[in-house]
Amino acid sequence: MSKDDQILEEFTSKEYEHGWSVDFEADEAPAGINEDIIRFISAKKEEPQWLLDWRLKAFKKWTEMKEPRWPNVKYPDIDYQGVKYYSAPKQDKKPKSLDEVDPELLKTFERLGISLTEQKRLTGVAVDAVIDSVSVATTFKETLSELGIIFCSFSEAVQEHPELVKKYLGSVVPATDNYFAALNSAVFSDGSFCYIPSGVRCPMELSTYFRINAANTGQFERTLIVAEEGSYVSYLEGCTAPQRDENQLHAAVVEIYAAKDAEVKYSTVQNWYPGDKNGKGGIYNFVTKRGICDGDNSKISWTQVETGSAVTWKYPSCILKGDNSQGEFYSVAVTNNYQQADTGTKMIHIGKNTKSRIVSKGISAGKSQNSYRGQVHIMKRAENARNFSQCDSLLMGDKCGAHTFPYIDVENNSAQVEHEATTSKIGEDQIFYCQQRGIDEESAVALIVNGFAKEVMSKLPMEFAVEAQKLLALTLEGSVG
Amino acid sequence: MSEVLTTEDQLLANFEGWLNQRFEASSSLRAIKEAGAENFKKLGLPSRKSEAYKYTPITKVIEKNFDLDIAESPSDLTKSDCEAKFYQDADANHLVFINGVFVEDYSKIISASSELTIKVLDDQAINEHVELKSNLGQVNGSQVDPFAALNLAYFNQGVFIKAEKNTDNKNTYIYQFIDGSKQTVLFPRVFVYGAAGSRTTVYEKTFISGEENSLNISIVESMVEANAEVRFTKLQNYTNKAYAIEGVYAHQDKDSRFYTNTFSFKGAVVRNNVYINIDAENCEGHMNGLYQLSGKTHVDTNTSVDHLKPHSYSNELYKGILDENSRGVFNGKIYVRPDAQKTNAFQSNNNILLTDTATINTKPQLEIWADDVQCSHGCTTGQMDEEAIFYLRSRGIEKTNAKALLLNAFANEALNELQNDLVKEEIEGIILNKLK
Numbered sequence: 001m002s003k004d005d006q007i008l009e010e011f012t013s014k015e016y017e018h019g020w021s022v023d024f025e026a027d028e029a030p031a032g033i034n035e036d037i038i039r040f041i042s043a044k045k046e047e048p049q050w051l052l053d054w055r056l057k058a059f060k061k062w063t064e065m066k067e068p069r070w071p072n073v074k075y076p077d078i079d080y081q082g083v084k085y086y087s088a089p090k091q092d093k094k095p096k097s098l099d100e101v102d103p104e105l106l107k108t109f110e111r112l113g114i115s116l117t118e119q120k121r122l123t124g125v126a127v128d129a130v131i132d133s134v135s136v137a138t139t140f141k142e143t144l145s146e147l148g149i150i151f152c153s154f155s156e157a158v159q160e161h162p163e164l165v166k167k168y169l170g171s172v173v174p175a176t177d178n179y180f181a182a183l184n185s186a187v188f189s190d191g192s193f194c195y196i197p198s199g200v201r202c203p204m205e206l207s208t209y210f211r212i213n214a215a216n217t218g219q220f221e222r223t224l225i226v227a228e229e230g231s232y233v234s235y236l237e238g239c240t241a242p243q244r245d246e247n248q249l250h251a252a253v254v255e256i257y258a259a260k261d262a263e264v265k266y267s268t269v270q271n272w273y274p275g276d277k278n279g280k281g282g283i284y285n286f287v288t289k290r291g292i293c294d295g296d297n298s299k300i301s302w303t304q305v306e307t308g309s310a311v312t313w314k315y316p317s318c319i320l321k322g323d324n325s326q327g328e329f330y331s332v333a334v335t336n337n338y339q340q341a342d343t344g345t346k347m348i349h350i351g352k353n354t355k356s357r358i359v360s361k362g363i364s365a366g367k368s369q370n371s372y373r374g375q376v377h378i379m380k381r382a383e384n385a386r387n388f389s390q391c392d393s394l395l396m397g398d399k400c401g402a403h404t405f406p407y408i409d410v411e412n413n414s415a416q417v418e419h420e421a422t423t424s425k426i427g428e429d430q431i432f433y434c435q436q437r438g439i440d441e442e443s444a445v446a447l448i449v450n451g452f453a454k455e456v457m458s459k460l461p462m463e464f465a466v467e468a469q470k471l472l473a474l475t476l477e478g479s480v481g
Numbered sequence: 482m483s484e485v486l487t488t489e490d491q492l493l494a495n496f497e498g499w500l501n502q503r504f505e506a507s508s509s510l511r512a513i514k515e516a517g518a519e520n521f522k523k524l525g526l527p528s529r530k531s532e533a534y535k536y537t538p539i540t541k542v543i544e545k546n547f548d549l550d551i552a553e554s555p556s557d558l559t560k561s562d563c564e565a566k567f568y569q570d571a572d573a574n575h576l577v578f579i580n581g582v583f584v585e586d587y588s589k590i591i592s593a594s595s596e597l598t599i600k601v602l603d604d605q606a607i608n609e610h611v612e613l614k615s616n617l618g619q620v621n622g623s624q625v626d627p628f629a630a631l632n633l634a635y636f637n638q639g640v641f642i643k644a645e646k647n648t649d650n651k652n653t654y655i656y657q658f659i660d661g662s663k664q665t666v667l668f669p670r671v672f673v674y675g676a677a678g679s680r681t682t683v684y685e686k687t688f689i690s691g692e693e694n695s696l697n698i699s700i701v702e703s704m705v706e707a708n709a710e711v712r713f714t715k716l717q718n719y720t721n722k723a724y725a726i727e728g729v730y731a732h733q734d735k736d737s738r739f740y741t742n743t744f745s746f747k748g749a750v751v752r753n754n755v756y757i758n759i760d761a762e763n764c765e766g767h768m769n770g771l772y773q774l775s776g777k778t779h780v781d782t783n784t785s786v787d788h789l790k791p792h793s794y795s796n797e798l799y800k801g802i803l804d805e806n807s808r809g810v811f812n813g814k815i816y817v818r819p820d821a822q823k824t825n826a827f828q829s830n831n832n833i834l835l836t837d838t839a840t841i842n843t844k845p846q847l848e849i850w851a852d853d854v855q856c857s858h859g860c861t862t863g864q865m866d867e868e869a870i871f872y873l874r875s876r877g878i879e880k881t882n883a884k885a886l887l888l889n890a891f892a893n894e895a896l897n898e899l900q901n902d903l904v905k906e907e908i909e910g911i912i913l914n915k916l917k
Contacts, residue, residue: 070532380837393847393849395849395851395852395854396852397852398819398822398850398851398852398853399819400850400852401848401849401850402847402849403846403847403848403849404845404846404847404848404858405844405846406844406845406846406860407842407843407844408841408842408843408844408860408862409840409841409842409843410832410834410840410841410842410843410862411837411840412834412837413834413835413836413837413839413864414837414864415834415862415863415864416862416863416864417860417861417862417863418859418860418861418862418863419845419858419859419860419861420857420858420859420860421845421847421857421858421859422855422856422857423847423849423854423855423856423857424854424855424856425852425853425854
């Protein structure tokens, strides 16, 4: 076995680092989905009637919809009746402060490396942690509330700010938008809610951490971010799941609303359990993410690093409705073993002088399939719209695949739209060049790949960039042979 | 025999009768045609949701505009009428199709049969040429498109062109005459076989007369043997009443070269399917095209290059100029299969929209399963560069002329692989004329 093969072997046989589960008592709904389960979830959350009605409507629509099969991914049929739609870590009463949170739970987060207390002190990042669908604790709430920023779990928002939730919930991703969004709307159990009042620049990064812990559960969280006129917020999302043989379903919805002059930056490091090296187990990550630049001069920026999940199906999109609004999408998607990813974005240009930029870097290794699917739509009214898209793919090994499906629809002649895509492997000449200068092959590969993804990595907030780079390095070392 | 073109069933309702009139039960062609009809039934007409026809709801278009007889309609065209339209190329073969049927009598064939066989694609040709019998209707992609299957079922007297081994052949021109004085649907079919080491060049041009709707479902199949070269060029300058669904399907053997050029200028709705299968090493596949549209013309180009074996090269360049209310659709696919290492595949699609009522839908698609390859695609949509126009105007060139000059330069790149001066001049003329 050559050195390269050894390294490759080492890497491919590497176990999932976050693959452990903690036994704490969970408060669960029985498996399956029907109106009663939805009523159960709603009652559990003490929700108002309108929300229950909204859920039931979504459920009714969902039962009429068909599961989409157009993505370039293959997976066995999902048994929607075998999934537990609600699983909350059991707590006797709501904790008032971090000190009251179940220590077992806190330990979980410590193992994940996001100890809430630690983060509270050191990094100044406000964290809302969601475990098995239920929001556990939110740090820094008081500091934020002084500025008028609301950052809390979704269920809390429903109780305390029903008028805001009612106004914005489903305004960007309607309950019946697509199959998985409808499912989420029917059964979502918690999530994060964030409201930045006008003129406020959020002083710290807001962050959510998702983890699926219990077996056979699905995670259906919902994030709603509202940025009022002239405000700014940077939002981070991270996720892990324990290692299990069966596939677990994650169908989340993220909605972002940006008013005039507002700016929202949303970053994700997705590291759900990808399944073992034979493709067994792993998370099905079917997520709907969409933002609307409703006001003039607003901006929404998506940055994602996708390294986990058995199957990913995700298109963070921007509706550029306000004049001069901007949308950005930066993505690094890494797939290995039998992972499949079909991810990309939609940029819908409606307003005048709208701009969008798409940079997508796909890296596939092992027997994985990695697809970019994106749409740039310049509507008739969108004078002087501008789009630039770039999708580069890097293939490592001859068993994987890289695919590009860009849809470009232009209805206005003043638009300028550019798309380019390349597919290649790491050049031997590049490696040779590095080796000549005393950099060993392994470091050379890391160097080149980091350079390949740099454009996206540099868009990540500091805290995430480190984690993301570590994740990348794991996937990439010695994959060239 | 009056079939109404609304559903698959109705389309095939009188197929048996149509077949019985023309073919004996023992005919080999009959069996092939029955298979074609069977395949069409299986595939069905594309619905609104078919990805391949997403931007061109062709079934609706047909249902709305046609109520047709699938008989080949006779025409009053005389031989000299046709000859008057020939290119002034004496040292070439000129083939005449009238309403989708190859008319040998009107054609002028000068190549020796030891070099280039040109004959009616009928039972006799099939029985004499085993390569035709085994490949007709089988060339890549032609099994997956319902219209190719429909053509296979209904074509009547296509043409079979075969270049013998190691021959360098004269140009062959195909003229399609369509009599649009009443509604017509026609199914011309051309099979080009390039034997090892041969070289064949075919140009196709269509003339449409009359004011009624016509639907041209045309198929060209080409087998390119080892080290052979086939070039096929198509000029589509139809009328506003002309609907067309046309396919060019090629299969390449090792060291072969295939070139195809498509120039679309006018028509109601035109759909072009261009598929190249590169099933051997060291092949070159080239696809070039230009769509320069105005009025309400809708041109949909659907291309695919499938690299199945290593060490091949493909290049694709499509340019679009869209004026008035026209619509261009481009879907280019490149597949690089797991074995096809060291493939170089390039694709480029550039569009200019001249009005804000013109639309372009483009989807350059790459699907790659091999790692040691170089593949890229680029796609741009934009408008004319104001600075370039200003530059020319500052040198005393009028604005309209400056624009024409720039657009002409933009369009001309698509003519790079066109070697025939007669055809080139004609196309350049059309481009310039449209820019005025």
